[in-house]
Amino acid sequence: MKKNSKIKVVLVGCGAISRAWLYAATREKEIEIVGLIDIKKSNAEEKAREFKIVGAHIDTNFKEALNRLKPDAVFNCTVPEAHYETTMTALKHGCHVLVEKPLAHTLNHARKMVEQAEKSKKVLAVIQNRRYYNYIRGVQRFLISGKIGELTTVNSEFYIGAHFGGFRDQMKHVLLLDMAIHTFDMARFLTASDPLAVYCKEWNPAGSWYKYDASANAIFHMTGGLVYTYLGSWCAEGMNTTWAGNWRFIGQKGSAIWDGMNNFSAQKVVGCKGFIRKTRNLDIKFPHKKDENEGHWGLISEFLQCIKTGKKPMTSADDNIKSLAMVFAAIESAKKKKEIQIRI
Ligand SMILES: NC(=O)c1ccc[n+]([C@@H]2O[C@H](COP(=O)([O-])OP(=O)(O)OC[C@H]3O[C@@H](n4cnc5c(N)ncnc54)[C@H](O)[C@@H]3O)[C@@H](O)[C@H]2O)c1
Numbered sequence: 129m130k131k132n133s134k135i136k137v138v139l140v141g142c143g144a145i146s147r148a149w150l151y152a153a154t155r156e157k158e159i160e161i162v163g164l165i166d167i168k169k170s171n172a173e174e175k176a177r178e179f180k181i182v183g184a185h186i187d188t189n190f191k192e193a194l195n196r197l198k199p200d201a202v203f204n205c206t207v208p209e210a211h212y213e214t215t216m217t218a219l220k221h222g223c224h225v226l227v228e229k230p231l232a233h234t235l236n237h238a239r240k241m242v243e244q245a246e247k248s249k250k251v252l253a254v255i256q257n258r259r260y261y262n263y264i265r266g267v268q269r270f271l272i273s274g275k276i277g278e279l280t281t282v283n284s285e286f287y288i289g290a291h292f293g294g295f296r297d298q299m300k301h302v303l304l305l306d307m308a309i310h311t312f313d314m315a316r317f318l319t320a321s322d323p324l325a326v327y328c329k330e331w332n333p334a335g336s337w338y339k340y341d342a343s344a345n346a347i348f349h350m351t352g353g354l355v356y357t358y359l360g361s362w363c364a365e366g367m368n369t370t371w372a373g374n375w376r377f378i379g380q381k382g383s384a385i386w387d388g389m390n391n392f393s394a395q396k397v398v399g400c401k402g403f404i405r406k407t408r409n410l411d412i413k414f415p416h417k418k419d420e421n422e423g424h425w426g427l428i429s430e431f432l433q434c435i436k437t438g439k440k441p442m443t444s445a446d447d448n449i450k451s452l453a454m455v456f457a458a459i460e461s462a463k464k465k466k467e468i469q470i471r472i
Pocket residue numbers: 140141142143144145146165166167168171190205206207208210214228229230255256257294295306
């Protein structure tokens with residue numbers, strides 16, 4: 129690829145989330161969308177019209193489109209079950225790939241995808257867009273500053289009564305596989321720790337509109353002796369949390385609570401006497417919005433830079449697989465009703 133030439137991109141899977149990608153991609157000067165592919169042609173045609181993408185090749189056959197267009201990169205927005213095949217095909221065609229979460233539908237597939245990316249010497253990264261929000265970055269910086277001491281315990285709660293329709297209604301482990309991956313990845317990012325073991329219970333609440341389990345509670349043992357607990361449901365009507373969830377961080381010198389957006393409070397212990405020790409409130413400085421790119425767009429920009437510079441994106445698949453391993457270990461624990469050691 130020439131230094132100043134545009135990066136030719138084919139986007140595969142033109143469903144709901146592709147809008148977030150195309151919004152960013154059509155504003156990025158370095159990108160030329162050369163193809164829009166979907167097994168349902170009308171979805172690709174609709175997105176071409178909506179985003180005024182003139183001249184892009186529209187197809188239902190991904191392999192043929194890759195042979196014909198020879199793109200530099202593929203944006204993979206297909207459903208989770210199709211991530212493995214489409215990503216492997218793209219890597220084998222010499223393309224860098226940015227794929228929607230979850231990286232793969234099985235851990236074995238994810239391992240093969242990481243191996244193939246190394247073999248093809250291409251960037252393979254996952255849209256773990258929450259890492260690219262200013263609020264989470266602000267909280268992460270606060271936590272690593274050590275103001276509340278070394279973290280010992282982290283709790284997160286995710287409760288949203290989401291009526292999607294579509295593939296999720298029939299998806300096994302829908303909460304853990306399709307959504308908890310975001311929260312688990314956030315836990316790794318916020319605490320700078322990696323998973324060692326998990327005990328999980330998964331269930332489908334009475335009255336659920338999902339076919340399979342839409343609620344789960346999990347306790348993870350993380351590196352550094354940290355315990356991280358996850359409570360979640362996609363089938364909880366009313367009193368919804370934010371999409372990033374509610375969080376409590378307990379350090380050796382204080383605690384912090386966060387609503388996943390801009391409500392963050394923290395207290396540091398300053399006294400050394402009394403039943404409840406005296407505390408002082410701590411401030412947090414969230415970065416100004418323009419300091420860092422947000423969400424999908426931020427990740428897409430970083431991916432483009434990494435293609436050019438050869439650097440690894442923060443959500444490179446060989447690191448992201450650790451977040452995915454949390455998901456599959458939680459599923460295995462729920463099935464076997466016992467604690468599972470996490471191996472990548
Ligand atoms: N990062 C986020 O915040 C976020 C949010 C929503 C969805 N997602 C993820 O995005 C992905 C897609 O979700 P969605 O809500 O857009 O689903 P969707 O069903 O609306 O769209 C998926 C599209 O992929 C197409 N498709 C399926 N298999 C294909 C294949 N083999 N080749 C080509 N096209 C194929 C479908 O026809 C459909 O148009 C999922 O992995 C989902 O978890 C991520």
